[in-house]
Amino acid sequence: MKSMEKTTIKENWKKIAVFVVILLALWQLSAHFGSSMAFATIGDHGDFESWCPLADPDTMKASTDNLRPSKDISLDASLEKQIERLSAAVKCQTESFDDNGDVDEDPRWRTFDGFHDTLKDLFPLIHGHAKLEKVNRYGLVYSFQGASQHLKPLLLTAHQDVVPASSISKWTYPPFEPHYDGQYLWGRGSSDCKNNLIGVMSAVESLLSQDWKPRRSVVLAFGFDEETGGVRGAAKIAEVLEKVWGRDGLALILDEGGMGLTTVGEYVYARPGVAEKGYMDAQLILETAGGHSSRPPAHSGIGIIAETIVALEQNPYTPVLTKENPLRGLLECQAKYTPGELEPWLRRSLQRDDDGTEIGKKLADERGPQIRFSMQTSQAVDIIKGGDKVNALPETVSAIVNYRIAPHDSLDIVKRKIADLLEPIARKHNVNVEGFGSKGSAERRNEGSNSEEEKSFLGTLYLSSLNDLSPSPISPTDIQNPVWHIFSGTIRQVFEDTRTLAGKKVIPVGDIMQGNTDTIQYWNLTKNIYRFSPAREGTRFGVHTIDERIDMTAHLEGMRVYYGESGVLSSLLYPNISEYY
Numbered sequence: 001m002k003s004m005e006k007t008t009i010k011e012n013w014k015k016i017a018v019f020v021v022i023l024l025a026l027w028q029l030s031a032h033f034g035s036s037m038a039f040a041t042i043g044d045h046g047d048f049e050s051w052c053p054l055a056d057p058d059t060m061k062a063s064t065d066n067l068r069p070s071k072d073i074s075l076d077a078s079l080e081k082q083i084e085r086l087s088a089a090v091k092c093q094t095e096s097f098d099d100n101g102d103v104d105e106d107p108r109w110r111t112f113d114g115f116h117d118t119l120k121d122l123f124p125l126i127h128g129h130a131k132l133e134k135v136n137r138y139g140l141v142y143s144f145q146g147a148s149q150h151l152k153p154l155l156l157t158a159h160q161d162v163v164p165a166s167s168i169s170k171w172t173y174p175p176f177e178p179h180y181d182g183q184y185l186w187g188r189g190s191s192d193c194k195n196n197l198i199g200v201m202s203a204v205e206s207l208l209s210q211d212w213k214p215r216r217s218v219v220l221a222f223g224f225d226e227e228t229g230g231v232r233g234a235a236k237i238a239e240v241l242e243k244v245w246g247r248d249g250l251a252l253i254l255d256e257g258g259m260g261l262t263t264v265g266e267y268v269y270a271r272p273g274v275a276e277k278g279y280m281d282a283q284l285i286l287e288t289a290g291g292h293s294s295r296p297p298a299h300s301g302i303g304i305i306a307e308t309i310v311a312l313e314q315n316p317y318t319p320v321l322t323k324e325n326p327l328r329g330l331l332e333c334q335a336k337y338t339p340g341e342l343e344p345w346l347r348r349s350l351q352r353d354d355d356g357t358e359i360g361k362k363l364a365d366e367r368g369p370q371i372r373f374s375m376q377t378s379q380a381v382d383i384i385k386g387g388d389k390v391n392a393l394p395e396t397v398s399a400i401v402n403y404r405i406a407p408h409d410s411l412d413i414v415k416r417k418i419a420d421l422l423e424p425i426a427r428k429h430n431v432n433v434e435g436f437g438s439k440g441s442a443e444r445r446n447e448g449s450n451s452e453e454e455k456s457f458l459g460t461l462y463l464s465s466l467n468d469l470s471p472s473p474i475s476p477t478d479i480q481n482p483v484w485h486i487f488s489g490t491i492r493q494v495f496e497d498t499r500t501l502a503g504k505k506v507i508p509v510g511d512i513m514q515g516n517t518d519t520i521q522y523w524n525l526t527k528n529i530y531r532f533s534p535a536r537e538g539t540r541f542g543v544h545t546i547d548e549r550i551d552m553t554a555h556l557e558g559m560r561v562y563y564g565e566s567g568v569l570s571s572l573l574y575p576n577i578s579e580y581y
Contacts, residue, residue: 054479060490061569083185136236176188183539183552190548191542195535199562204457237238253527271508277406278469282401300394318360325375410470432461
């Protein structure tokens, strides 16, 4: 019996030894080939090779055989023409201001009349072939009728206005006196976003010079107050477009935005924005009794508001890398194509499909705010006001807190959290709260409280919101979606054929934008909204500040994208058309 036990023990130890050897071998292989190979389970998210599929750029060439290749745009003659066009546009001082009045009342809008005259001179073919409609006086809508009535049109858009130029003495060259130094064109709007507008119009002008007759209608729409919210420009244009084409009536919208192109070794990530965060300004107004400061309460209105601000800042929102967040798609593409740039733990977590909150928190802690706020609702106390005189207690104190709302949150979630955090503080100071679904005095009345109890409040904290905007819908980046297939394939076809990126592989992948564009007005028109200013890193500078400028080589490359997208999308009859178009 004992010998049998010894034999069994020996066999077990042999099995354990073999297991340990195999385990060590796997460990070494993991270290050699990358830790993402280690211990994949049946429940894993999948093999990296199945991630981030790409459209074939060569299929885009075949659909434009009757047009000149887009690389012709890179010729010296094109460069000279584009310097002339963009310079003429920058000269037009089309600033929009936060306090602008209506277009028929505020004389500051008159500069757009001159800009329209300039566009007419620069683009005679467009103005000779397109149906032009001016919306709310300064919005421009150019329509080119396609041969096939059942195909949904393509919309290319940009904005005419620029942010005001300040600190003029600090500019290297005057902001509205464009200067080309042999590489960069300097001036306000050269990068944001007359570069895009002139690029779009130049691409279409070039197509028209080749007797271009699109199968699909093409619309160019240019708002004039994007920098101040787009309510007079893009919002009015959207109403016109929906009336003409109907809800979900467009095939694709291409606007400014995105993160441009980023090079990592032999790969280039083209990162159009496929989603935008929501927006809200929370307004806190506290009204309390005044009085002489020689007989103050334990906490003045300023002290109470200060306590509410501390409570908000001590309770930030949680970063969550949901499966729907475009950032996840970007990280998966990086895990496949440039794995050395990704943290080993992150590759493993993505493959295992770990909890999005755990991934988000760890990623945000390691990489900081640059990536944190792609996954997290931001909160910033930007304005606080209170007090009129040093010896008088303030009767009204206010604060405004700005929120940029992540896709997994909502306006209601943010408002509810504010109320939940501030109500206990208000109760502690015997202050009533109204707004954001707070209990307030209404509940006290419902519970039968009498007027004397309500009079016992020392003040009221009013909660309200300004400029409410929900997070945008997320546009598709599925390679099976014909619109994304064509859009992303054209980006590859253009940039893989440029001198600056020769030999590199371009990876188009959606990303999320922290700010908003005119597309907030266009959500009803299509689910295929892509925000992309096609420029490589290090080619655009000074956006919204001094010394704005753009590398003109990058401008020509961007023009090639507009040329390619217009030519391909307007000419191609794609399968599964009824589903997407």
